[in-house]
Amino acid sequence: MNKNILAASVLAATAGLASSQDIVRIGHVAGITGPVAYFGKDTENATRMAIEHLNARGTTIAGRKVTFQLVAEDDAGDPKQATSVAQKLVDAKVNGVIGHQTSGTTIPASKIYHTGGIPQISPSSTSPKYTQQGFNTAFRTIANDVQLGQALGRYATGAMKVRRVAVVDDRTAYGQGLVMEFSRSLQQQGGTIVAREFTNDKATDFSAIVTRIRANKPDMVFFGGLSATAGPMLRQMKQLGMNVRMMGGDGICSDEIFKLSGGTMADGQVVCAEAGGVRGEGKAGMDKFRADYKKRFGIDVQINAPYAYDATMVMADAMVKAGSAVPAKYLPFLAKANYKGVTGPVAFDARGDVRDGTITLYGFKGGKRSLITVTK
CATH class of the missing domain: 3.40.50.2300 (Response regulator)
Structure with a gap:
């Protein structure tokens, strides 16, 4: 060459x-x-x-x-x-x-x-x-969800004075894990889980779940999942005359949940936690x-x-x-x-x-x- x-x-x-x-x-x-x-x-x-x-x-x-x-x-x-x-x-x-x-x-x-x-x-x-x-x-x-669930459990029983909670998860790793950690924290703080239900992350009909939960007269529903599911669930809770509060993690912590609820979500009805946040400076x-x-x-x-x-x-x-x-x-x-x-x-x-x-x-x-x- x-x-x-x-x-x-x-x-x-x-x-x-x-x-x-x-x-x-x-x-x-x-x-x-x-x-x-x-x-x-x-x-x-x-x-x-x-x-x-x-x-x-x-x-x-x-x-x-x-x-x-x-x-x-x-x-x-x-x-x-x-x-x-x-x-x-x-x-x-x-x-x-x-x-x-x-x-x-x-x-x-x-x-x-x-x-x-x-x-x-x-x-x-x-x-x-x-x-x-x-x-x-x-x-x-x-x-992680351990930290998130513990904080939510403390806030629910402390500031919100909640004692009776129905929990629902969407069967995902996120939803199940969050519900487990929240439930553990709630019970450590003296709260009670009065109903356990599950759905899936693509479900749209929650009437049967809401009807069963309503019969247990919870102070609040804790949902482990995303706003795409939580929003329609809130709408059907309203339709079935169930006006209790809902709590969840970062999966529902977006303005989208209000739109997905069809505008039925009342002020103060939903409390959510985002993993992270800054304080002070x-x-x-x-x-x-x-x-x-x-x-x-x-x-x-x-x-x-x-x-x-x-x-x-x-x-x-x-x-x-x-x-x-x-x-x-x-x-x-x-x-x-x-x-x-x-x-x-x-x-x-x-x-x-x-x-x-x-x-x-x-x-x-x-x-x-x-x-x-x-x-x-």
Whole structure:
């Protein structure tokens, strides 16, 4: 081969290698289609915004400027589709993954990422099972259901003076886990579970469930599931003359629940808790994030966008500190993260749960969420 041709070939190959090293690909997976697509788009948008900010500031790794790219995938909230998408991202050799959205999709997908050695940070999955599997690649930036359920149980029996509660879950990992932790907390505080019912996350008719619950005369209904199910349930509770309060986790903690109830939800009827929240001096940073998000996308933050933003930023920060975007090299730095984010300090315990996770309690007035308190 001609020396000049050989030299040109080597140069081209080297340039291609340098180019691939200068691209950092971050996967994001959530349900972008389906009844709760607004939750999935919320975290996808925030991940995109974080990547835009990383690129705008000219992030360097080991002294070389890199370009972050978003690889967005849709699992439609379906566990089977979640594992398929996870394998696709592993095969594509992404540098890290933000997601999935629900516990039911995050848990099966996490096994695939662990096998592939790809770090995963969920900004929204709260089931304790996710980080109890022993996978050193699994992290989350929000409090888990143990913390959430305990806070809700204390608030129900304390501030709300509730004693008799009917519980309903949607048979998902998230719904079942949340109901279990809330029930445990409620009973520790002296409350009583007077009825246990379950539905599924695609159900639309709750008349039989509501009729059975009504016969037990509860002070409140606790629902483990999402607003796409809780909204219609509230509407049918109203139709059947059952006007008691409802409580739930972050799955129902969106203005969408009022729309899905057909406008039947009364002021103060629903109390929900979001895993996360800031207090004091952190509020200014969160307010700025929400304003920046709305300016960029033209819509308000739903729930988990700030936690997706911080998940992306803490992952990138670990790469910078490690001097590498190679998963095996930056993973130890991610495990030791100490990052100041818009949601507060982000650091992980030995399991991958966020340390000192906060809980924010909300009520609703005029169909809009209103802050009650931030607690731990």
